[in-house]
Amino acid sequence: MALAERPFTPFKSLPEHKRVCGPVFAGSADLGGADADFIVDGLLIDCKATTRPYSLNRSAVQQLAGYLLLDYDDAYRMDRVGLYLSRHGALITWTVPDFLNCLGATLPLPALRHQLKDHLHRSGRRR
Numbered sequence: 001m002a003l004a005e006r007p008f009t010p011f012k013s014l015p016e017h018k019r020v021c022g023p024v025f026a027g028s029a030d031l032g033g034a035d036a037d038f039i040v041d042g043l044l045i046d047c048k049a050t051t052r053p054y055s056l057n058r059s060a061v062q063q064l065a066g067y068l069l070l071d072y073d074d075a076y077r078m079d080r081v082g083l084y085l086s087r088h089g090a091l092i093t094w095t096v097p098d099f100l101n102c103l104g105a106t107l108p109l110p111a112l113r114h115q116l117k118d119h120l121h122r123s124g125r126r127r
Contacts, residue, residue: 002089003086003087003088003089003123004086004089004091005089007084007089007090007091007105008091011040011041013103014041014061015042018040018041018042019033019038019039019041020038020039020040020076020079020116021037022035022036022037022038023038023076024037024066025070025071025072025076026070026072026075027069027070027071027072027113027117027120028070028072030117030120030121031037031054031066031070031120033091034067034070035065036067039068039076039078040077040099042047042056042078043078043080043081043093044064044067044068044078044080044081044082044084044113045081045082045083045091046060046063046064046067046081046082046083046084047083047086048060048083048084048085048086049085049086049087050085050087059088060083060086061103063082063100064081064083064099065100068081068096068109069109069112069116070113070116071113072113072114072116072117074110074113074115078096079096079113080093080094080095080096081093081094081096081099082094095126096109096117100112112123113126
């Protein structure tokens with residue numbers, strides 16, 4: 001708990017509607033009920049309890065991207081994404097444009113969301 005104090009203190013004063021635990025997205029059902037850990041003031045946070053933060057695998061980043069894209073209707077107005085490394089008390093964040101750029105995305109967020117939705121619905125992944 002002490003490790004979380006510093007990175008999460010700024011969020012404590014936010015109004016309740018800006019602190020969402022376990023957000024469910026418009027597209028969550030398309031992947032069997034996927035939900036994220038937290039969204040605070042437009043920041044999507046996925047918590048990881050790894051003992052080796054320098055070796056976060058690709059799936060951790062892809063999971064974060066997936067949550068971002070599943071918000072088809074932009075209900076949560078996410079403008080930043082981040083990973084909270086709970087064993088180290090570290091919160092690593094990116095703006096959405098920087099995050100998508102690092103992943104090599106060439107389309108804007110709404111277009112990426114639309115493509116994912118179409119793909120999941122066409123491929124029968126929707127449940």
